[in-house]
Amino acid sequence: MKIFKSHFWYTKSQRNGIFILVLLIILFQCSIVFDIFSSDKIVDIKQTEILAFQKQIDSLKVVEIEKRKPKRYPFNPNYITDFKGEKLGMSLDEIDRLLAFRKTNKFVNSKNEFQKVTKVSDSLLDEISLYFKFPDWVVKRNQSNSISQPRKAQSYSKKTDNKKAVSTTDINKATAEDLQTISGIGPAFSERIIKYRSKLQGFSFNNQLYEVWGLEIEVVDRVLSIFKINQKPIIKKINVNIVEFKELLKNPYINYDLCIKIFNYRDEVAELQNISELKNIKDFPLDKYDQIVLYLFAE
Structure with missing residues (x-):
């Protein structure tokens, strides 16, 4: 009994402390219920400081939106694909006209020639021609x-x-x-x-x-x-999958660095199934692709 009695026996000072604690809890609860500390003061949102702060927030939002927009980089319009053309806003007919023109081994060398071939509108031409990059x-x-x-x-x-x-x-x-x-x-x-x-x-x-x-x-x-090219020359092509380094380096459009990249890519994929896979090589000179493949084939 003495053990239980010692746990429930309080001195006078302890009882006073418990009473004050209970009283503070009750007062705090009443302040929440009756909203004693609330203020009915109306804040004017048109104050100069608030307007300046809001303007700063809006400017940060605009910057963030611009950052999230997809960026456009300079590109050669001769190598626009279906996917790229669609992203630029070109119609399928416009893309097909360009691809058909390129199949004749011809190139567009200015934005005016690009419009003449594809028949894109002036508004679209003004928008995308800013990113055209010709050799x-x-x-x-x-x-x-x-x-x-x-x-x-x-x-x-x-x-x-x-x-x-x-x-x-x-x-x-x-x-x-x-x-x-x-x-x-x-x-x-x-x-x-x-x-x-x-x-x-x-x-x-x-x-x-x-x-x-x-x-x-x-x-x-x-x-x-x-003078014109009345008849295309017959060029001896070599198989890119079995060609040796020195022989590939004889290609007039392949320098030492590109030769290394081609060999590294060939080792990576084991064998090129199609010569167009050369375009998958990082930093491959797409503007020279048609000239390079004059001397190569994949088999």
Whole structure:
């Protein structure tokens, strides 16, 4: 009994403490029930400080929304796929027109040519053409054409007066003498063109002539006004799955770094089922894809 009695026996000071604690609990509960500490004061939300704070919140929301929007990066419009075209807002007919044009081994080299081929609206063209990225030589050629158009017309008129006969108009069969009939091409440049043509095993695209080192854009334009690719060359292709490193490096459009990437990718997938798988390689030069695959096949 003494054990139980010791637990329920309180001194006078302890009883006073319990009474005060109970009283405080009752007062706190009453304050909650009757909302004693509430304030009926109305806050003016149009105060300068509140408006400034709200404006700051709104600006942060706008920044966050912009961050979450999908970003667009510069791209070559010649390689737009169905998926990419749909994301850009193009219709299926517009995409199909571009793909059909590309199957002819031709390229669009300006936003005006892109609209002419795809027939996209002016509003859509203005929106997506900001992200068009053409090869540097195309940009330089377009700029040169716009600046030197009057001068080119004058040079052509002079050329007409002294026009010489050529043995052929096929760029892949033209001799050094044929090329020298073009203003701006002498013995050195004519031999350089023929040497580069041999390295390529023949010109397959007109734009390959712009790759000849030191040849000015205006001169190339004059060459292409006379000489055309009447018959595509027969190029000896090699199997990318069995080719050796040194042999692949002979491809005129493949440098050492790209060669390593191709071999690493081949080791990763074991074997390429289709030559288009090259596009899956990170940082693969898509603008040179058509030229590179002239010399390769997958089997």
